Structures are given as structure tokens and as C-alpha cells.
Amino acid sequence: MDGGLLGGFLGALSFTNLMYCFIGCVLGTFVGVLPGLGPAATSAILLPLTSYMPPAGAIIMLAGIYYGAMYGGSTTSILVNVPGEASSVPTCLDGFQMTKQGRAGEALAIAAIGSFIAGTFGTIALSFMAPALAGIALKFGPPEYFALVLFSLTALVGFSEGSLLKGLIAGGIGMFLACVGLDPLSGKQRLTFGSVTFTGGMDVIPVLMGLFGVAEVLTSAGEGVLHLYKGTLGRMIPRGRELVKGIYASIQGTISGFVLGLLPGMIPAVTAFLAYDIERRISKTPQKFGTGCIEGVAAPEAANNSTSQAGFIPLMALGIPTSPTLAVILAALMMYGLQPGPFLFAHHGDFAWAVIASMYIGNVILLILNLPLVGLWARLCLVPYRFIGPVVLGVCLVGAFSVRNRLFDVIACVGFGVLGYMMKRRRWPTTPLILGIILGPMLEQSLRQSLELSGGTPVILLTRPISVTLIILTAVLLVFIRRVLYKPEFREGT
């Protein structure tokens, strides 16, 4: 492993990859600061452009955007009381209170320090766990992949916002849309209605750009200009007991965010809230939360960063994305012909280790970017959306066209943009839809291959140990989701 990681550092420290890492971190912080534009939308928008980049550089940049956004999201939460990202919503609760008390500098610093601790821990864990899990995945066959995808889809539907029924429907529609085109195993046309246009199916890139890029612009179009807090930042680094409390809360947030982040569906927005709640429950002064408590800033910020790093473990080792942004990165990997899973480390070890090594470097870059330059980032959120929106729309449409040079993809991008906008307004989750489109074909293929192996009987799913374990976990998860997550008192608490 050491040789692999050292080789990864050699690759990551090349000028080209360093440059892509820096660009990713800057872009990530930028989109994290700007409300209305998230890492998923930005990654989807840049996806067609990455086809002109070397694979390692492209993934390094996209990864930098993802974890960089976690750093940037805290800036507007603390200074303007508007979360730059959904994962920074809990940071508003105490962060803005600290700003009103003249302690904005301490809040920003502990957010950056907590994010750095979590990001570094997450990357170290990724370095050890991803290759180990990839080794286990070598024993996976079609039944195991079917059970794993079923577990992932169940978790993603269950943990998504809104009701379970809406999540199920969104996931079902995603899987339905994935059926459009030619059946991969038999070559029969499905849902094409005799049209040649539909024979090519739905490409995932225009769908992602529509659902994230166009929908985000439509949602943000009516928002007004923010007003920046003009008071002093105060001391830049917390001291004494405040620093110790902040670091302890960061460690708690790191551990809870990391463990939960391994599960599909546990996106940074969810784990940040959970970490805030856990910190409040274990605190000796829970009544102080919401009044400017430093732990209330450190815990969620650490959790969202460690979750973002933890998500790379199932992605790289098993090919299962646990969040929409990772789904975009998976699409990028597939675009380059790099199938994530057990063979990624075996056949493309240089690439995998370079990406992991770049995360160590990226975390240092982000710490440097976020602490001294916080004033500059805060001013970015004052840019009126009327300048950003049209550019994003233009890039989305051109990007959608560039995938297959077909107008159908542009129409699909616009159509999914409108669909995504309507879903946001009606509070329908979009994550299950995206992951239904991406994971649906994997589910179908593995199920059909499993039944082919067993001669048509589904007993094969229950006779293989890994497969039956995952199916039992899926059943337990369903019970947990129904009994615990959908209780009114739990939903009020989160």
C-alpha cells in the first residue's frame, strides 16, 4: 500500500495535477460560498469539459470541487446567515450568532480547522479502507452486486428528503427512464415507440445537467441580492477552552460523519444535522446551542467534510455512489472507461492513488485558501445572480449538446431542468431519480445474470453469504426507515 500511495504522491505533485487540484479547490470553495450553485450542479456542468482533460486531472478536479464546497459553504452561513450548501445549514444556527457577538473570525477559523481535521482523517481512512474493500469486492458476483445495489437504492430512497412514497416514486421513475432505448442483454427496443431518437436512450450527462444545472438556475432566478454583515471579524483563531471545545467537537463530527458517510444516501447535508444533534445531546450545556456555541459550528462542519471523503470509499471500491455529486464522478469515471470497483486498484493503481494523494494536498490548499481569504470569498456571495444564471444555462446547453452532438440531448436537458425545478417546488427528492437512472441498469443486469446462473430460481440470492447478508441488511434498513426515520418526533428533531 505504501508504495502505491507514494507513487500516488508522485503523480499528484506533478504540475498538471497540482494545477487541476488547485482549480478544483478554488471552484469548490466558490460554489460552496454561492448559495444556489452546488458541487453536484458544478460537476455536472463541467463534466463534458473534462473529456478534454487527462482522466486523473479530471477526477482530481471534480473531487476538489466536492470537498472544497464543504469548506466554502460555512462562509456565508456564518457571515450572512444564508447557507452556501445544504450541508452548512446547521452551521447557521450557531455561526451567525457568533458573528453577531463579534466572534465571526473564531467561527470561520474553527469551521476551517474542523474541516481540515475531518478531511485529513477521511483521506487517511480512504487510503486504507478503499483497497481493502476492493479486495473483498473481488469475491462479488452478480448476486452480490444485485443485493448491494438494492441496499444502496433502499438507503438512498429512505434517507432522501420528503416522504418515503415520494422517494420511491422518484427512484422508480429513474429506473423507468433508464429502460428507454435498447435492452443491453437482448438488444430489444424498450419505450422507444418506433422512434429512432429514443433508440439511443437517455444519456446520463444531459439528465444530470438538467436536473442540477438548469433546475438550480430556475430555482435561484428570483432570489435577491444578499447583504453582507459589515461588523468586525474579531479574533481570527479561538484560544484556550474555546479551541479545545472546538477541536473535541470536530473529532466527534469527524467520526460520526465518516461512519454514516459510508452508507448510501447519507449525504453531507444529513450527517451535518446528525452531528449537530449528537453534539448537543452529549454536551454539558445543551441549552447554549443556538446562542453562539463553538461546538455547534465545529461538529457539523467536520461531519460534512468527513462524509464527503467517506463517500469515495464505496465509489472507488464498489462503484456505488452515495450522493449526487459522487454519481457525477462515477459518470466521469465511466466516460473514461475506468470502471470503479475491485479492478480499479488492480489495473489503474497509478490513477487511483494519484486521486487519493491529491486529497491530502487539496485539504492543505483549502485550509490556506479559506483562512486568510475569507473576506474575499464572503464578497463573492454579493454577485447578483443575473450574471451567473445565463452563463450557467449557456454552459449547460452547450455541454448537453457536446455529449453526442444531438439536439435530443439539449431538449432532454431543458426538459429535465423543468422537471427538476417542479420537483424542488413540490418538495420531491431528486437524488433517488438520479440514482435510479444510474443504478437501475446495474440492478437489472445483475438480477438477470444471477437468474441466468441459477437457472431461473431466485434462491441463489439467498444462498450466497454476502448476498444474503446484504438482503437482510436491506430488510433491517427498511424497518428502521419506516419505524424510526418517519416518526414525527424524529423528523421534528432534524
Place this chain on the structure above:
Amino acid sequence: MESFLVIAVGILGITDAWRLSSVVRAGGTFHDVVGPDRYLGAISVGLLFCGIWTLVKNLKSVRHPPLRKEEAEGNQVTLVVLVVFVLVLYTFAIPTLGYLLATSFFIPGHLLHFRSSTLVKEHPRRVADSSRVLYHFCVLC
């Protein structure tokens, strides 16, 4: 309304699964237990079931009179309609005018449109009426 859409999608899927089944399994030589037809059929049946369940839930729930919409929300809906209209125009302009020309009109035009959002906020009724006229014009076309 979402329930009806989901039910419609479910029915569409079931119809195509039925067609596929008659095509694929006619000769008796197709041995895939699930096949492209049954997989699609299963998803479609699930969607149909969920759509009916949602419809029944909505019918059973107590209906409150709709809240009076804020003017800002009405403005946003109008803005969105206008943005979508411009996007559709741009999409169809690309093959007709060519990429360069279409984009040269699109980006500045969109910048102006967003700037005129103050016009939307100050004169929402006028803009809403214009949007309605535009919509009917498109339907006629």
C-alpha cells in the same frame, strides 16, 4: 396532479412491457426469466401502485383552501416561464441559425431578461398577461 402523471407513466410502461412480451416470447425460444419485458413491467406496476396510493392519500386528506400566493412567488413563476421559453427558442435556433449566431443572441438576451426582472416585480400583471399571450402564440404556431 403528480399522482395522475405517475399513473400515466405506469400505464405507459405496462403497455410497452405487454408489447415487448408478445414480441420477445412469441417463439418460445427466449429463456431469460426476467427479460426486458418483465423488468419494465415490474417497475411500471410499482409506479402505478404508488400513483394510485398517492391519489387515494390526497383524496382522503382534509383540503384547506389554497393560501394567497405572495407576489414574489407569482413573479418567480412568470420568470421561470419566460426563461423556459427562451431556452426552448435557443434550442431550436441552434440548427436554424447556427451555434455562433444563436448563442450571440442568447447570452446578451438572457442578461437583459434577468435585468428586467425588476420590471416583473413592479408590473407583474402586465408581464403575466404578456406571458399568456406568448403561450397562446406558441400553441397556435
